[in-house]
Amino acid sequence: MKAYYYDNVPGDQRLPHDSGRPVPPSALEALNVTHHYLPDDLDSVNRIATSRNYKNRDEIEISPTLLPNYEEKVKTFFHEHLHEDEEIRYILAGGGYFDVRSKGDEWIRLRLERGDLMIMPAGIYHRFTTDEENYTKALRLFKEDPKWTPLKRSEDTDANEYRKEYLKSRDGSEENVTSGQTKDGTLDSVPGEQRIT
Numbered sequence: 001m002k003a004y005y006y007d008n009v010p011g012d013q014r015l016p017h018d019s020g021r022p023v024p025p026s027a028l029e030a031l032n033v034t035h036h037y038l039p040d041d042l043d044s045v046n047r048i049a050t051s052r053n054y055k056n057r058d059e060i061e062i063s064p065t066l067l068p069n070y071e072e073k074v075k076t077f078f079h080e081h082l083h084e085d086e087e088i089r090y091i092l093a094g095g096g097y098f099d100v101r102s103k104g105d106e107w108i109r110l111r112l113e114r115g116d117l118m119i120m121p122a123g124i125y126h127r128f129t130t131d132e133e134n135y136t137k138a139l140r141l142f143k144e145d146p147k148w149t150p151l152k153r154s155e156d157t158d159a160n161e162y163r164k165e166y167l168k169s170r171d172g173s174e175e176n177v178t179s180g181q182t183k184d185g186t187l188d189s190v191p192g193e194q195r196i197t
Contacts, residue, residue, distance in 0.1 A: 001116045006107035013129045023108050032121040039115030054141040062136045077128045081150035084162045090117040094135035101125040123166025
């Protein structure tokens with residue numbers, strides 16, 4: 001996995017969009033994002049799934065030949081959203097990009113390839129896209145029945161209980177979350193009018 005700030009340059013979302021500003025693992029840990037590199041190690045994936053009470057799984061293949069309305073679907077995946085469930089993806093083949101919001105509301109791009117397992121907490125704003133190869137095969141893990149329900153970012157999702165719980169676990173007390181303070185006590189650096197909604 002490679003992590004860096006997204007460059008925000010207009011163009012195809014499937015391009016690297018590497019700003020040249022790397023993101024250290026500690027910054028991802030502060031967002032409650034977990035990464036494991038487990039090439040050809042399904043036993044370790046199974047242990048992680050068991051430890052997190054995941055009971056179901058499926059595989060998804062994303063490519064122009066396998067996914068009907070591919071271009072439209074990839075654009076849908078790229079809309080900023082959250083889920084009310086933890087999201088675990090294990091890349092079996094190909095690759096792609098997950099973008100997650102930093103504490104300052106910037107996009108952090110995560111380049112995932114075969115063997116990468118990523119866990120994103122419920123309530124984190126994120127999006128996904130394939131890369132220029134247009135192929136991703138991933139194992140998706142679920143606590144209950146397989147489902148993928150994206151909730152697009154809005155005032156409603158900002159008030160969503162899973163979003164509030166995520167911010168509380170990321171930043172500390174509810175008071176800091178509602179006042180715009182980060183865990184270290186500083187104010188959030190992105191003014192409300194500059195946030196992408």
